[in-house]
Amino acid sequence: MYIIINIYYILINDNNLIYMILEKIKKKINKFIFYISNKNLGIINILFIKIYILIFKININEYEKNINEYNSFNDFFCRKLKNNRIINNNNNIIISPVDGLITKIGKIDYKNNVFIKGKNYSLYNIVQDINCINYFNNGNYIIIYLSPSNYHRIHMIYNGFIKKMIYTTGNLNTVNTNSYLGSYSKLFQNERVSCLLKTNFGYVLKIFIGSIIVGNIYLNWHGIVNKNYSTESGIWDYNNNGFFFKKGDEIGKFMLGSSIMLIFQNNKKIKFYKNIKENNKILFGDILIKM
Numbered sequence: 001m002y003i004i005i006n007i008y009y010i011l012i013n014d015n016n017l018i019y020m021i022l023e024k025i026k027k028k029i030n031k032f033i034f035y036i037s038n039k040n041l042g043i044i045n046i047l048f049i050k051i052y053i054l055i056f057k058i059n060i061n062e063y064e065k066n067i068n069e070y071n072s073f074n075d076f077f078c079r080k081l082k083n084n085r086i087i088n089n090n091n092n093i094i095i096s097p098v099d100g101l102i103t104k105i106g107k108i109d110y111k112n113n114v115f116i117k118g119k120n121y122s123l124y125n126i127v128q129d130i131n132c133i134n135y136f137n138n139g140n141y142i143i144i145y146l147s148p149s150n151y152h153r154i155h156m157i158y159n160g161f162i163k164k165m166i167y168t169t170g171n172l173n174t175v176n177t178n179s180y181l182g183s184y185s186k187l188f189q190n191e192r193v194s195c196l197l198k199t200n201f202g203y204v205l206k207i208f209i210g211s212i213i214v215g216n217i218y219l220n221w222h223g224i225v226n227k228n229y230s231t232e233s234g235i236w237d238y239n240n241n242g243f244f245f246k247k248g249d250e251i252g253k254f255m256l257g258s259s260i261m262l263i264f265q266n267n268k269k270i271k272f273y274k275n276i277k278e279n280n281k282i283l284f285g286d287i288l289i290k291m
Contacts, residue, residue, distance in 0.1 A: 034216055034255070037074040049076050056149035078152055078218075078253045085285035087248035094158050094289035095247060096282045097206070098260050099151040100144040104184075105278055108139045108263060116184045123263075127194045127205065129166045129235060135196075135203040138266040144282060145259050153253045154208070154260065155284050160199035161242035162251070167225050167234045168192050170210075187259065193217050193225050195251075198242065201291060202265035211258035219252040248285065264289075 041048075049067050053060055060067065063079040070076040088095060104116055112133050113120040123133045146152055170191040191210040196203060208217045217225045221243040222236070245251055264270045269291040276288060 034074075037077070037255075038072050040071050045070065045073055045076075048073055052076075052148075056147075058149050062151075074255055078255060080153065081151060085248070085283070087285055088287065089247065091200075092291045093287055094201075094291070095155075096144070096284055096286045096288045097155045097157050097251075097262070098144055098146055098153075099283045100146045100260070100281070102142060102276065102278055102280050102282055103145050103259075104141075104143040105272060105276065106141055108136050108141060110137050112137050114141060119184075121184060121188055126168075126188050126192070126207065126261075127166060128168050128233060129164070129194070132164060132166065132194065132196050132205065135265050136205060136263050139264050140266075140270055140272070141261060141263045142272065142276070142288070143259060143261045146254065151284065153250050153284075154206075156245040156247055156249045156251055157197075157204065157206075157262070157288065158199045158201070158247050159245075160197045160204070161238075161244050162195055162221065163198050163238055163242045164196040165219070165222065165225075165236040165238075166194040166196075168194065169233050190258070193219070195219075201269060202267050204265070205261075205263040207261040207263070208252070208254070209259040209261060210254075216255040217252065218255055220250060224255070262288075 046068055049070060052058070052073075053067075062082060064082045065076075065079065067076075070079070106115060108114060108123060109120075112123040114123055114126070115121075123136065124130060127133050168191065171186070171189045187209060193208040195206045195208075197206060210217065219225060270289055271291075273287045273290050276282070282288070
């Protein structure tokens with residue numbers, strides 16, 4: 001009993017310890033949910049998918065499979081479109097990589113800080129690779145939130161090469177529209193994967209940001225990032241080779257998941273299209289930038 005009392009007092013007086021314990025519990029729960037969401041549970045899967053469709057008002061007719069054809073909930077969550085979106089192949093057009101809600105548009109300052117809602121966020125702390133972020137002083141950025149109802153596959157915004165990938169370990173804080181009304185601190189503390197793209201108009205940083213029960217991001221050239229739930233970050237530098245994708249090509253998917261941040265190298269031609277505004281919805285394939 002004495003030991004239990006001592007543990008109790010340590011916990012209530014040490015917020016950092018409580019935080020660490022809660023994060024470990026959260027990651028264990030996330031791992032369990034991910035395991036269950038990939039299991040074929042037969043009629044339970046179908047029932048759960050039907051409830052999910054009802055709650056989030058998903059138009060299942062937009063997708064290639066019928067409800068009873070999905071092998072697991074994650075198979076449904078990462079569902080493919082029935083019909084390919086029309087991709088504008090004009091070389092002056094950059095397209096949206098996802099379906100979602102535009103939550104923030106802004107500029108990176110000369111010190112590589114992201115200024116949002118009266119607060120500076122260091123781009124280095126977000127990406128954690130000094131060589132990568134040096135391309136982006138005075139660049140432009142946009143953040144797009146993918147809600148549970150959205151299509152969760154991610155596509156290429158323009159023809160180009162994936163030159164580097166950085167996995168940054170972090171938390172699994174809840175991300176939803178209410179999160180964006182307050183501080184972005186929790187968003188940038190979450191697990192994330194940053195991909196450096198090289199295109200004809202300059203470099204682009206595409207950041208996949210996880211959420212609660214979204215600790216798994218799948219990239220087509222790599223597979224599941226952090227499949228073993230490591231607590232260590234990592235960098236994959238593809239040097240002079242890289243992986244080439246055309247505009248509109250699928251490059252990955254959120255396996256239960258969250259937000260995309262795009263950061264563009266400073267370029268006078270990079271101007272967001274007239275209807276690209278905060279709180280507007282956007283679809284994969286829509287015009288994001290017209291140069």
